[in-house]
Amino acid sequence: MSEKLKVGILDITGCNGCVLSVAFNEDEVLDIFNLVDVLEYRFVSDPAEEKPELDIVLMEGMVASPRDLEFLKEVRARTKVLVALGTCAHTGNIPAYRKWTPKENLARLQFEKTEDIADVEVTPIDAHVQVDATIPGCPPNRREVLEVIKNLVIGKGYRLYTMPVCVECRKNNNMCLLEVNKPCLGSITTGGCFAICVNAGLECWGCRGQTADANLDAFMKMLEGKGFKRDFILERMRTFVGLKIPALETAAG
């Protein structure tokens, strides 16, 4: 058998939920460790004496400090396939909403910091390095994480789901939350999550990013028709993935 793939499950600023969701595949987690060589993973592995060359890195987190950027670049340089794992790596997630937040809301929390941890504009990792694949979601679907690892091991590309959340949601026989006036973003959001939030009673907030053919104008008009204010709709659409909706970059709130 050929040599095992060398894998890193790494993170920069974030909540550690994505790297944890790899281990939440409880029935397979020990098999993953047999299938590939997990050389760097903060919940398990000791660090190697020298930073290893890696075949695959799953990278959680956003760039929020010079330290994050330095680490991200260092890892990219020794990695063949860099996978953005989860919404923070994909879009900058909720903290990137800082861009649309009035400065006075943050002032109370800001204090003088040393250079390495100073604030920088929150950005997804593809703003700085080449990203070879993305597993979206906050948190990502743990089964999808497993599929990506398995496919990379057998050298097969993994095709992410591209249909809107509504497709899976309907299959689950959920009541349509738009019908009861909830601001559900499912119809403009990429599925693959099995509509897990709507299954649990909560409208979709769009964490997996928009579908390629999302018609934002029509969608906004539809929600405005239901009585939602435009600035609320914009806020909701930007909360998880704002930096990845260029059409909304300069939209008036």
Place this chain on the structure above:
Amino acid sequence: MTTTSLTLEEMTKVEGHAVLTLKITDGKVEDVHLRGIEGSRYFEGLLVHRAYNEASWLSARICGICSCGHTVAAIEAMENALGVQSTQQTKDLRVLLTLGERIRSHAAHLYFLALPDYLGAPNAVAIAADKPDAVKMAVAIMKLGNDMVRRIGGRDMHPESATVGGWLHFPSQEAIGSLRARLEELRPGAVATVELFSSLPYPELKHPSENFSLHNEKEYVCLEGSIKGADHEFAQKDFGKFVQEYHEPDQTANFVVREGHAFMVGALPRVANNFEQLSPDSKKMAKAGQLMQNLDNPFYNNLAQAVELLDAFDQSIAMLGRLKVKQEPLVDITFKECWGIAAIEVPRGTLWHEYELDATGHIKRANIVTPTAQNLRSMEEAIKLYLPQLLGKSREELVDGLETLVRSYDPCLSCAAHFLRVEGL
């Protein structure tokens, strides 16, 4: 004069990254400094202007490890602010969500992060080669805790079903019965965990810091109670009178002290303040393991977690046995200008959420105090006290000793403490 400086690079996870630096001159510990170096995410600022019920879903994203904790703390603080009286079923489901998270988090920390230190193994995967049954059992317990969260909260992380005034979606009675049956089936594993962690060679260390936790007379603490310290108790709403937060320029974690001195939160302080409320078997096993004689030794936090694991099994089994799930509408809410605070016991200690709302139910100010922020200063003090025992030893033993101590607190930073770099030794 010989000065040695030592850097524990890339420690943390207070859901993030931290660095420990030490300075030792002529065998004397001069300085111990723990730095949180996670990039600032400003969640408290981003919550401003948001609707009252959005705080739980957004603030859950602070931590993937304690997401249920943030969810429940945000909801309880909002309800305290708005004067919402939740039903008993709502409270019970919140307790079960909290216990599910306690079960998975303690099992993961004990077996994957702490145990390798005591067995001299590089990691849990290496332990699995030698003791496959123990590690498989640990994974089974983690899965059970995850399933409690999935079934009750809707998802294993950042749960969506819990909200202000009730639940958006209810677990089926069948799910409740199946969780209870699996808890009973795996309970011997929890007992074996307390036995295992009672038998470990914990280093001797006396660190008489104040044990801080919630306390109430009727149950082992999750969501309700006053705050109990060494010499007095106070109501949750008086938090700000007793505790101060401050920042240092070289780190993004904030420190928390009570009247200028450090205190400890977490499993050990909870057991210290709530021993009488433990389930009968966990009480018995805590006694047998000499836990109560070692309440001032932070290493025993691991045994306290094991005792809490068993107690969480017992509490959950009893609660699930009583629960007859019924569909309930959300409680009606009347908005007004208001302020509220809530503390709950999450795996790593007491978590606080505090909110001010305007007359339309939107957030004017949010304040969140995490357990690891409260423990940072106590950890520094404990390291200072423990170092003299390590100074004559080899570099490897010193590094291992420090890592074991840091991990015993179960900061989210324990895992990263593997990245220890020693200069000048």
